[in-house]
Amino acid sequence: MEGKWVFTLHAPSIWPFLSYADNRDLRRQIFTAYIKRGDNGNEQDNKATLIRIAALRAERAKLLGYSDHARFVLEERMAKTPEQVYGLLNQLWKPALAVAKKEAADLQAMIRQEGRDFQLEPWDWWYYTEKIRKARYDLDENEVRAYFTLQNVRQGAFQVANKLYGLTFVERTDLPKYHSEVQTFEVKDADGSHLGVFLVDFHPRASKRGGAWSSGYRRQHFQAGQDIRPIVVNVCNFTRPSGDTPALLRLEEVETLFHEFGHGLHSLLSRIHYKSLGSVPRDFVELPSQIMEHWALEPEVLKTYAKHWQTGAPIPDELIAKIKAAERFNQGFATVEYLAASFLDMDWHTLAEVKDVNAMSFEDAALKRIDLIPQIVSRYRSPYFQHIFAGGYSAGYYSYIWSEVLDTDAFGAFKDKGIFDAATALSFRTNILEKGGTREAMDMFKAFRGRDPSVEPLLDKRGLKN
Ligand SMILES: [Zn+2]
Structure with a gap:
């Protein structure tokens, strides 16, 4: 192997390879290997296993009195029935597919421009998308990061909570903590009363797992008539400061910080009686977190916290415009490959009985029903769809976009009245953030929004409206 490179099918290897490898045949090889995982007729083949899982789930549902696993x-969940889930997926599918077809035509034009005459295939998508991205939306990551020091972004999130709900965050160095790098804040309500304790643990350590999450050491509840306030922690893995340079965040990390902070606020603002009623359904739990991401990138908010770490200058308008323009790029593709997997999940789990089913023909039929175009492959194919066959997302993969419909539509209420409108913020707090799981999720949403959720704001945000 001297002088050679090894590429694997893992994310940090395959996606950069597909974006940058000029050799089309190698792109085809690695992509084909990727989509054949668990489907090679060898001892790692998952087809018989997934059929058995689907069959057992259908059987269990029947024993419990349900017609299928999805209904069970x-x-x-907030969605309640398969009809509701399919209803939402269908509303998004047509507009997303139309945009994806335009994107495919764009990529095909790029191929012709290069003087080549082949038809766009799935293994070409990342490569030509990267070329278009570079030509039209080039955002220099380092130029952007210079405006997002970790301290400023955290302070920006605290400011948003202050403007919305009147909360203040005072650092406490006298409280015990589990690691010296943890920072502790006492959170107070607008009237100065104690709301809870909020810990942040931002940097990677050898003993910490990857990713970012919000959890807690004590949940809010009432005990003997007394309101026991929560202790909440946000754990992340942001790059450390190095030398004279402070910790600088990439845009996705800025969104992550606001996202986890949103989960944190949901816990901190809780005002329920029974601890056991604190959880909310999976297709609702990301509403309080994802909605906070909207404030993070609002120009009005960016101007207050995104300041250059050396000059102190606020982020320039041109850079904000570039960030906003890039948000809609390639969204037809992203939405379509995700929705295809969501349909596939629902199709598997609305089977009343799994008998004489051929996994791959079943999948082909499912994707044909929605007219998926040949240049795009479902984000996961059945033999490696771990979310639904190995994780806890069976009949639940739709949850990500369901939540995004909710948060984008809910943020629309703020957009209409002003992003810091006091009455709207109070309504979001009392109807959603304080309630935990004590009411039906749809009822909470409607109490805030005054109507059923609408997909229009999400279509607009992703650039899927014609
Ligand atoms: Zn989350």
Whole structure:
């Protein structure tokens, strides 16, 4: 192997390879290997296993009195029924597919411009998308990061909570903590009363797992008539400061900080009686977190916290415009490959009985029903769809976009009245953030928004409206 490179099918290897490898045949090889995972007729083949899982789930549902697994799972979700889930997926599918077709035509034009005459295939998508991205939306990551020091972004998130709900965050160095790098804040309500304790643990350590999450050491509840306030922690893995340079965040990390802070606020503002009623359904739990991401990138908010770490100058308008323009790029593709997987998940789990089913023909038929174009492959194919066959997302993969419909539509209420409108913020707090799981999720949403959720704001945000 001297002088050679090894590429694997893992994310940090395959996606950069597909974006940058000029050799089309190698792109085809690695992509084909990727989509054949668990489908090679060898001892790692998952097809028989997934059929058995689907069959057992259908059987269990029947024993419990449900017609299929999806109905059994969804009863306790906000969506309630498969019809509701399909209804939402269908509303998004047509506009997303139309945009994806335009994107495909764009990529095909790029191929012709290069003087080549082949038809666009799935293994070409990342490569030509990267070329277009570079030509039209080039955002220099380092130029952007210079405006996002970790301290400023955290302070920006605290400011948003202050403007919305009147909360203040005072650092406490006298409280015990589990690691010296943790920072502790006492959170107070607008009237100065104690709301809870908020810990942040931002940097990677050898003993910490990857990713970012919000959890807690004590949940809010009432005990003997007394309101026991919560202790909440946000854990992340942001790059450390190095030398004279402070910790600088990439845009996705800025969104992550606001996202986890949103989960944190949901816990901190809780005002329920029974601890056991604190959880909310999976297709609702990301509303309080994802909605905070909207404030993070609002120009009005960016101007207050995104300041250059050396000059102190606020982020320039041109850079904000570039960031905003890039948000809609390639969204037809992203939405379509995600929705295809969501349909596939629902199709598997609305089977009343799994008998004599061929996994790959079943999948082909499912994707044909929605007219998926040949240049795009479902984000996951059945033999490696771990979310639904190995994780807890069976009849639940739709949750990500369901939540995004909710948060974008809910943020629309703020957009209409002003992003810091006091009455709207109070309504979001009392109807959603304080309630935990004490009411039906749809009822909470409607109490805030005054109507059913609408997909229009999400279509608009992703650039999927014609
Ligand atoms: Zn989350």
